[in-house]
Amino acid sequence: MAKYSEGFKLMLVKEYQEGKLGYRLLAQKHNMKDHTRIMRWVKVYEKFGEKGLMKKESKETYSxxxxxxxxxxxxxxxxxxxxxxxxxxxxxxxxxxxxxxxxxxxxxxxxxxPKGQPSMSGKAKNSGNKxxxxxxxxxxxxxxxxxxxxxxxxxxxxxxxxxxxxxxxxxxxxxxxxxxxxxxxxxx
Structure with missing residues (x-):
C-alpha cells in the first residue's frame, strides 16, 4: 500500500470539494488505482478537519x-x-x-x-519459538x-x-x- 503525504491528501480533498471532479476522476488524474482512499480522506476531513489527515505521533492503544x-x-x-x-x-x-x-x-x-513483531533483545533471540x-x-x-x-x-x-x-x-x-x-x- 502506497503512503501518501498529508499535503497530498489535503490537496485531493480540497480539489474534490471544489466540485469539478468526482472520486473516480480524481483517482485517475493522480494515477491512483482506487478512488476509495479519496472517499475516506474526504469523510475523515469533514469529521475531524486537517488533523484527521495527519499521521499520529504516538500509537494509541485500545482495550x-x-x-x-x-x-x-x-x-x-x-x-x-x-x-x-x-x-x-x-x-x-x-x-x-x-x-x-x-x-x-x-x-x-x-x-x-500487541501489534508488530516482538523485540529481539535478550531472551527473545535465543528462545526460538517462545x-x-x-x-x-x-x-x-x-x-x-x-x-x-x-x-x-x-x-x-x-x-x-x-x-x-x-x-x-x-x-x-x-x-x-x-x-x-x-x-x-x-x-x-
Missing amino acids: VQFKLDVLSFMKRTGSSEVDTALHFGLTNPSMIASWKKAYVEGGAEALDR KITEEKELTYEQKLERENELLRLEVEYLKKLRAFQMDPKGYLEKHKQLYHSNSKKPSN
Missing part, C-alpha cells in the same frame, strides 16, 4: 472491550469500516479491518496481542485458569452485546465517556 464493541456495532448495523470508524472517532478505518481479521482468526484473545515453549510449560491448572478467563471475557462480551442490541442508542450514550477515555490511553 479489548472497545475493539469488541466496535466490531459488534459494525456487524449489527451493517456499517462500513469507514462509517464505523467515524462513529467511534477513529481516523484510521483500516485498523478496524485488522481487528476484524484478528478476531475471526483467533477470537477475543487475538485482540489483546510461545510454543510457554504453552508446553503451562500446568494443567494454569491451562484451566486461562480457559476460565477467556470464557469470562466471552460471557462479558455477550452480555454487553445483548444490552447493545436491546437499546443501541442508550448503550452508546451510557458508554460514550468510556470510549473516549479508552482511546486516549498512552501506548507503552
Whole structure:
C-alpha cells in the first residue's frame, strides 16, 4: 500500500470539494488505482478537519472491550469500516479491518496481542519459538485458569452485546465517556 503525504491528501480533498471532479476522476488524474482512499480522506476531513489527515505521533492503544464493541456495532448495523470508524472517532478505518481479521482468526484473545513483531533483545533471540515453549510449560491448572478467563471475557462480551442490541442508542450514550477515555490511553 502506497503512503501518501498529508499535503497530498489535503490537496485531493480540497480539489474534490471544489466540485469539478468526482472520486473516480480524481483517482485517475493522480494515477491512483482506487478512488476509495479519496472517499475516506474526504469523510475523515469533514469529521475531524486537517488533523484527521495527519499521521499520529504516538500509537494509541485500545482495550479489548472497545475493539469488541466496535466490531459488534459494525456487524449489527451493517456499517462500513469507514462509517464505523467515524462513529467511534477513529481516523484510521483500516485498523478496524485488522481487528476484524484478528478476531475471526483467533477470537477475543487475538485482540489483546500487541501489534508488530516482538523485540529481539535478550531472551527473545535465543528462545526460538517462545510461545510454543510457554504453552508446553503451562500446568494443567494454569491451562484451566486461562480457559476460565477467556470464557469470562466471552460471557462479558455477550452480555454487553445483548444490552447493545436491546437499546443501541442508550448503550452508546451510557458508554460514550468510556470510549473516549479508552482511546486516549498512552501506548507503552
